[in-house]
Amino acid sequence: MKRIGVLTSGGDAPGMNAAVRAVVRKAIFHDIEVFGIYQGYQGLMNGKIEKLELGSVGDIIHRGGTILQSARCDEFKTKAGQQQGIEQLRAHQIEGLVVIGGDGSYRGAKALTELGFPCIGIPGTIDNDIPGTDFTIGFDTAMNTVLDVIDKIRDTATSHERTFVIEVMGRGAGDLALWTGLAGGAETIIIPEEKFEMKDIVDRLKKGNERGKKHSIIIVAEGVMSGVEFASKVQAETNFETRAxxxxxxxxxxxxxxxxxVLASRFGARAVELLLDGKGGRAVGIKENHLIDYDIVEALTSEHQLNLKLYDLSKELSI
Incomplete structure (x- = not known):
């Protein structure tokens, strides 16, 4: 293999640039040319492809977002769109492709592999919702961003004796809500994976109020309901001043x-190694701090498993 391509697709995530850098530099170390594909699968179809050199990825490891840009492309879900992408890859004599993104990006990589073009998926999403890996690129950064906000909001919640509902991202997964809620000492965490009763939440808030606790932080994952809606429900049930x-x-x-x-650098380098080994249709992941790779179909057909022990722990610690 003498030429490979790399693209980022779907929602951007901090660390994508570090992964791109690792792909480029690992490949060049092995005398492989690397081509960057701009604007995801849309850019692939439109031929927005440029050769990347060592200097192309200099000073990007610390930058958020993605220098390759990203876009969503419904047309690439069709066989015609996928074939158009392969034609562009062949026109540039690219023999393998590294795709950095979430499950939608993986679907594109799987489709290309099934059409005879080897692709490797790298999990890049703040939602941490890709099955088969403990962590995805961007999750840790997003956690720390949310945690910083929780700490700041707790200051004002304490000053004004208010209940605050903080809505965080995650799509249908509760990882971001759970981890930040636990780390931020939230009194209540609401996630899609676990049912909740408003009565239980109200009772907990009232018990806290009775023992002198005048403020509370509630973390709600966007996959459950909007924070504004949840705050309205809490205030209606408790008569406590509540903000979202x-x-x-x-x-x-x-x-x-x-x-x-570090995670992105490890993932990027491993993706190149898999292509050098002649493998396609694989996804890179990490389990118990060990790099793994597995059939990308597993990432698309398996269910993401939330660590419910952490959820139980959060409830025990927020009494």
Whole structure:
């Protein structure tokens, strides 16, 4: 293999640039040319492909977002769109592709592999919702971004004796809510994976109030309901002054943490190694701090498993 391509797709995540850098430099170390594909699968179809040199990825390891940009592309879900992408790859004599993104990105990589073009998936999403890996690129940074906000909101919640509901991202997964809620000492964490009773939440808030606790932090995953809606329900049930904060896309931005930079570097290098071994249709992951790779179909057909022991722990510690 003499030429490979790399693209980022779907929602951006801190650490994607570190992964791109690792792919480029690992490949060049092995005398392989690397081509960057801009704007994801949309850019692939449109031929937005440029050769990347060592200097192309200089000074990007600390930058959030992705220098390759990203886009969503419904047309690439069709066989015609996928074939158009392969034609562009062959026109540039690219023999393998590294795809950095979430499950939608993996679907594109799987489709290309099934059409005879080897692809390797790298999990890049703040949602941490890709089955088969303990962590995804961007999750740790997003956690620290949310945690910083929780700490700041707790200051004002204490000063004004208010209940605050903080809505965090995660799509249908509760990882971001759970980990940040536990780390931030939230009194209540609401996630899609576990049912909740409003009565239980109200009772907990009232018991806290009776023992002199005048403020509370509630973390709600966006996959459950909006923070504004949940705050309205809490205030109606308790008569406690309640405010909602929806963090939104700020959770995707910012300079990646050391953990995300190292993880992305390991993932990127491993993806290149798999292509050099002639493998395609694989996904890179990490389990108990050991790099793994597995059939990308597993990532698309398995269910993401939340660590419910952490959820139980959060409830025990928030009494």
């Amino acid at each position: 904060s929806v963090l939104g896309h700020m959770q995707r931005g910012g300079s990646p943490t050391a953990a995300d930079r």
